[in-house]
Amino acid sequence: xxxxxxxPRHEVTEMGQEVTLRCKPISGHDYLFWYRQTMMRGLxxxxxxxxxxxxxxxxxxxxxxxxxxxxxxxSTLKIQPSEPRDSAVYFCASSWGQGFVEQYFGPxxxxxxx
Amino acid sequence: xxxxxxxxxxxxxxxxxxxxxxxxxxxSASNYFPWYKQELGKGPQLIIDIRSNVGEKKDQRIxxxxxxxxxxxxxxxTETQPEDSAVYFCAASRGNTPLVFGKGTRLSVIA
Numbered sequence: 384x385x386x387x388x389x390x391p392r393h394e395v396t397e398m399g400q401e402v403t404l405r406c407k408p409i410s411g412h413d414y415l416f417w418y419r420q421t422m423m424r425g426l427x428x429x430x431x432x433x434x435x436x437x438x439x440x441x442x443x444x445x446x447x448x449x450x451x452x453x454x455x456x457x458s459t460l461k462i463q464p465s466e467p468r469d470s471a472v473y474f475c476a477s478s479w480g481q482g483f484v485e486q487y488f489g490p491x492x493x494x495x496x497x
Numbered sequence: 498x499x500x501x502x503x504x505x506x507x508x509x510x511x512x513x514x515x516x517x518x519x520x521x522x523x524x525s526a527s528n529y530f531p532w533y534k535q536e537l538g539k540g541p542q543l544i545i546d547i548r549s550n551v552g553e554k555k556d557q558r559i560x561x562x563x564x565x566x567x568x569x570x571x572x573x574x575t576e577t578q579p580e581d582s583a584v585y586f587c588a589a590s591r592g593n594t595p596l597v598f599g600k601g602t603r604l605s606v607i608a
Binding site for chain 1: 529531533538539540541542543546586590592593594595596598600601
């Protein structure tokens, strides 16, 4: 399997613009997680899905953040409007059957908002 | 909620020596303890994990030990190689609750 795929790998945008990050989980995995990593806060769970249904979005920092999973092989994380403090590396991870056990991470998207 | 402390924050070892990274957790109900390796510019990679029903698990040069009474677990890397240089994260979970990560240990293996 190719592993978790994320795109783009790097995104530079101006404050106020909409940003969409994309993720393709490992085939057959039924859990999908979005994380954000910063030096100050480490790895933070933003939201996770089970069988395409959002289960817990309590980690989403503000209403400017939204996530969707229209099918088992695709998810998006959208920030609208973006702000400089959103600059971070965003990871998608997936797992099968046991929720938070054996999560496999993608390569991440490095977002820079100027 | 769960709190995970990880030490040391940085570790330098000579190639061939062993490296040990330690984590403590606060939630006695946690029963799943993974370790992730993150290389520069890459995502965290699951390298080993342990469940609460065992005290030790090995996979070639890496091993993890768990002491449930003391609520701490450790990662041991033997015969370190330059390619082991990375940031290592421990985490804890009840299995059905989010992983709580330590702040990471930057390991440098000096050739």
